[in-house]
Amino acid sequence: MEIVHYSINEEFPKIEPYAACIGYFDGFHIGHMGLVDETLDIARRKGIKSAVITFDPDPWVVLKKIDRPIHLTTMQDRMIIASQKGIDYWIAIRFDETLAHLPHEVFSDKLAATPLVALVSGFDFTYGDKGSGNVATLKQEAKGRFDVIEILPITYEGQKISTTRINQLIDDGKIADANRLLGRxxxxxxxxxxxxxxxxxxxxxxxxxxxxxxxxxxxxxxxxxxxxxxxxxxxxxxxxxxxxxxxxxxxxxxxxxxxxxxxxxxxxxxxxxxxxxxxxxxxxxxxxxxxxxxxxxxxxxxxxxxxxx
Structure with missing residues (x-):
């Protein structure tokens, strides 16, 4: 797996056409894996590369001024999991004040300037200044440039699988339940x-x-x-x-x-x-x-x- 570091004000590195999923993906739990699996499937069908687009550092470092957020996985852990799944590119976008205040349509333009063919997104993905962009705006801004595939929430026992839910299970000592939602x-x-x-x-x-x-x-x-x-x-x-x-x-x-x-x-x-x-x-x-x-x-x-x- 190739690691690609990108700052929004820089020219995007030269890579091959790719399909990607986008998010921070703390935990890489079953819900996140739904996006990864869809990305891999699209890449196989289209004969292109697969990628994970994520952010470094955690957006909360900039948006909420949290110096050391607590996570289920480190960035290194997530890269290892992605590589084991067969992802070709790990694209880490630097999350700084410039990116935090970037208009959502400009962020879509930046993505479109890369060889992105298809972008897989969770239903609740937000982006751009103050989270003003969402899946609906992303689909509109991507028209004619790249496909956007929305993944609906993945549930377990009637509730959405989320990092917050897994965190609570771990804190409560319900580690076997947390493992079920993690998928590992x-x-x-x-x-x-x-x-x-x-x-x-x-x-x-x-x-x-x-x-x-x-x-x-x-x-x-x-x-x-x-x-x-x-x-x-x-x-x-x-x-x-x-x-x-x-x-x-x-x-x-x-x-x-x-x-x-x-x-x-x-x-x-x-x-x-x-x-x-x-x-x-x-x-x-x-x-x-x-x-x-x-x-x-x-x-x-x-x-x-x-x-x-």
Missing amino acids: IYTLSGIVVGGRRIGRKMGFPTANLAVDSEYRIPRIGVYAGRVEVEGVWYDAMISVGSNPTVTQERSISIEANLFDFDRDIYDQTVKFEFHQYQRDEVKFSSLEELIATIREDEVACRAYLRGNR
């Missing part, structure tokens, strides 16, 4: 760092994950999950919390005990998958009670993961 397992990527080695002292060594502050961290508690190390996936139990039984520190750590695994993986980049919320974090009255509960957690996590491959 919620994943955090990061680097293994040194921790307090409390787990090792109790017989449950853990890999402590340092992640980008952009990620939405799952609800505090214990999860059945999996960890990818050097391309191999291992079943695991994952703890998100502050370990109140053994420390007074309030900082939140994300750590995993990988089953049937005993290697030093400090400084390695790994992925944590969150499959099932098992229980809340608890401050136990003794270390022995904590260890006994962790053993029960391991049995429960192993059983869940065996039955849900």
Whole structure:
């Protein structure tokens, strides 16, 4: 997949004719995948390239002055997902004050000046100064220049699949429901760092994950999950919390005990998958009670993961 960076005041890079879907696509959930799949289908039928048109940084950075918005995925995560789907071009348009205040018809003109053949849009897509443009204006402005295909909302159990809905499920610990709407397992990527080695002292060594502050961290508690190390996936139990039984520190750590695994993986980049919320974090009255509960957690996590491959 070729990465194309574009600022609205610059000349668009030379690429082949393409069909594209447009949006920020945080999460790349099932709803977003509907746009991606339609784009790929159009590109195949017309014998052209496929693309995702997105914005960098997140428009909220400019429009709402949010310095570090929280996301389900990083831009790098989204690029990897798009590449795996078979997208040819990742077109990242710089979102700055100029773009934020650009009249919607001028934005359409800018798109038309590229070799765009067809644009796939969600039904609620807005663009231009103060969101003054919508799918109706886009269709009007695109006439005779490129096709516009509107995708209606994709629902689950009668409700629209949205990033907001998935965020709430993750915050509530309903990670299995969130995974259904994502169409994949919620994943955090990061680097293994040194921790307090409390787990090792109790017989449950853990890999402590340092992640980008952009990620939405799952609800505090214990999860059945999996960890990818050097391309191999291992079943695991994952703890998100502050370990109140053994420390007074309030900082939140994300750590995993990988089953049937005993290697030093400090400084390695790994992925944590969150499959099932098992229980809340608890401050136990003794270390022995904590260890006994962790053993029960391991049995429960192993059983869940065996039955849900």
